[in-house]
Amino acid sequence: MNKALRKAVIAGNWKMNKTPAEAKELIEGIKPLVAGAGCDVVVCVPYVDLATALEATAGTNIGVGAENCHWEVSGAYTGEISANMLTAMGVKYVIIGHSERRTYFGETDVTVNKRVRAALDSGLTVILCVGEYLEQREQGITAELVAMQTKIALQGVSKDELSRVIIAYEPVWAIGTGKTATAEQANEVCAIIRETVKGLYDEAAANAMTIQYGGSMNAKNAAELLAQPDVDGGLIGGASLKPADFAEIVKAATQG
């Protein structure tokens, strides 16, 4: 399948880091380094930083995303934020189904699907995360697992809507551990996800789907990972908090 036809997307996931003042400083640091990038650049930030991030990135090539959203439009869901609230602010992207949400906050494939649906209904672009735990890799069930996560998350999503879905393959054992999947491992699973999309929709849909790798991607290993035929970008945690490192990854995506 032709990688050149797909859009490379490098997205930072700041997780629970940065106050609004720190967010402004970080974005001001990133801005000049990624201006003119040959790939899409996104920063996904904590809810409290969204307004600052939108203001600081206005008129630039940096898109802004949230790190989650609820599936209802409004209601008695203390502590939650709806997709409509995000679009009303001008937010364009949202991460759904990150393994930290699944592990620490009880997200299931079913709630991930509900959130994906709500995000698409409100006009957001979804960065949908899938990936296996180390035990699951060792059991040899990675392929079935990511296929299942992908199928459930995309239930009720039309082929047209897929242009607003990015899938991020994030092996849980590689997140924040410094243990990166090898380029071959990353590519193998991204290709399995692409085959799954092909099975659900068709070859054109699979060929157009941007599939990122995430998990300890950094300035040093990005080029090799991003050069893989089925890896179209990265979802970056730790390294997205360092402007020079993040910019180096963006540069590698442009070349990959």
Ligand SMILES: O=C[C@H](O)COP(=O)(O)O
């Ligand atoms: O969403 C990002 C991933 O969880 C990767 O985080 P990391 O780059 O710190 O390993």
